[in-house]
Amino acid sequence: MFRFLLFLLYILSTNVYAQWIEGQASVAVEDAELDEIRVMAIKNAIADAAYKNGSFITAQDIVLDGLLVSSKAQIRTQGRIQRVEIVDETLIDNVLTVTVNVDILPLFECDSDPYTRSLVLSQFQLLKPSQARHGNIFDFGRQVTQRMAQQLTDNQPVVDTLLINQAFMPTSDFNSIDHSQIAAKASLLVKTYHRQYVLFGFIRDISLFEQVKEGLLEDDVSLRRNFTLEVYLLDALHQDIVMQNSYHGEGDWEFDYNETIDLNNSLFWRSDFGRVVLNTINSAVLDVSNTMTCLPSMLPVVSVTPGYLSIALGTRHGVKEGDLFELYQSPQPSMEAQLHYPQWYKQPDLILEVEHVANRSAKLRSSDKNVPLIAAPYDLVSPAPLM
Template sequence: MASLFRCTLRLLLVLACCPFAAYGEWVQGEASLNFTGADLASVRATVIKNAIADASYKSGSVIAAEDVLIDGLVLSSKAELSTAGRIQRVEILSETVKDNVLTVVVNVNLTPLFDCKPQRFQKRLLVTHFALLDPRQAATGALYNLGTHITQRFAQQFKGSPEFPDVIQIAESLTQPNMWAADALSGADLQTKATYLRDTYGQQFALFGYIRDISLFEQVSESDTLFSSDEVALRRNFTLQVFVLDTFRQRVIFDESYHSEADWPYDSHYRVDTSNSLFWRSDFGRMVLNTVNAAVSDVSSAIACEPTFARIVNIYNQQYVVDMGASHGITTQDSFQLYKQQSLPVLMAPTKSVMLPVEEGRLSVTHIGDEVSIISNEGIEGALQLFDIVAPIARKSAQ
């Protein structure tokens, strides 16, 4: 059967009268098609579309199969599909062929069309290096540079998204063993790291994490007959820990662990070439890509609901330059609101940094470039300083 397709969904949603919950739900869909005289690969893509449309119909929404355009990653066992609408993820549960009829059963995770107030201002993301927590686990297969490929995959996926026009990838790792335990995701150390990342790279969101586990194990399948022996399959884990830090508000907005496993088809002495597509087309390679794609989808959804911030990066001739421009969705019809960062004392804990809005006046956009905008400070004379934090506001006339 077809091994690999590129797949992302663009869809036109027609909401039915049935209400839906504010959380994601998994709905199963099924479709069949006779492929006599046709190419199985193209038929498979059509059947997947129809199965997804069937699941959406059952959930109370209607997605015509013609409205589902394939352009992302679909694998023989699992598909991770990222959308800006209701479909978050799709798993292909089964594919069967009988009498030249292909039947596909999918499991579709559907979420409300708008979980948060949408905004057209695009996000700026820093992707840091995902290191392997225990390098000794990489010995089998020589997967020592797996973290580099995972990091590149994250960066490529986000750079290909219209919601993230400004993505920076760095080789620096922000994680060490036990550094990012649950009790370490707050406090003075987190504030220091957030300030460093914001001042050094200027990105509001920082993606970081580590590969927790790539150990191997044997899976035994008991024989169905008395005279045959049990089957032993060598499988490998892949556990990925992902965080997203809002460097302006100095807090972690996303903290999720992903675990999958797949067959490991190589012997113990084989050195895998992770730059070769053959590895990424293996069961383990495809599983790793699917896991990363799932994380990309979840991170995109989490960041989409967060407010956007920028900074005043230059002052000259009474003009204030903000590091957001047309490439981030800013127009001359927009304005900015000033925020002041303050430290609040917390009982029996380090001080907590908060951003408070300055309600008086709005900062109008007087000139716009690709990466920067120039704003006026009418109504708040003397309040603006270099590196002050501002948030874009869309005027009603521009929405």
């Protein structure tokens, strides 16, 4: 088996179930470089899978960009394809044949507003820190979180990510996550960061194991390492976990048992295990982005002045002057009650219009002078539906 490419392109993802389609292509090597032929064969195999699914994507539509990784490759293109797994690659009689499984999103548009979602990313911790002693990678959780933030920032235009240097909850609560815990922590994050979504989780397993392949004369023993990621996406305003997934990968551990690994060195991230970690993170990031795209945008009111209110959403999130929003309020009399018992009711006669917008904030007023604006901090605003 050869090693393959990590492919990344921007798309607007949708929150629907994808389906895996098999594609295959064969290309004669002749006098060309094998790496060039491999790229061509992978492109053609992806296009073949897309065609079987009814999506007309040619090999020329697929742009490949990335580093050599393990046998899992990932791609997103044209809003239809988001992941590719190389199933098999053979070279027989100077003909390279590639078989792929392609994760294809059905063409579908959800009833979603156009604004970028605001996300708080908290630190992912090791559930079993003792597993980090092999390689002395005790900083592994922080490194994984940073790379998750980087992938969300670089490759997911629908998400505005804020990385914080704290965990959402201690590892001791992993097996007993309940609503009361979530409600208290969610209310604090809303107050502090004025963002709707929180991404948190745990690194469940980074254990080492030996993989044994029986041979004619002697067994082939390789050292491999697990990577299991538990991911939760929380709507902090509604205090609901809207996505919970577990992701697993494993790769060759190319280092000695007692060797100290520098996690800031690219040599680690170019190793087989490092590439598996990045691929696994990318799978989680794609699913988070897909989920958030079709969820409603709601923002807490940051401040109120006579006739105006402010929200933490601005031009970088797609807000423009003249955009319209609705106001939601709670029947609970206090802010604490509002945040702990989130039952919101729309003010039926009030439409808010953006009068001034900055990079990360906007000032809204009533669009009808005959309808007064009566609001309080931690009331909610949501985009008004298009008429």
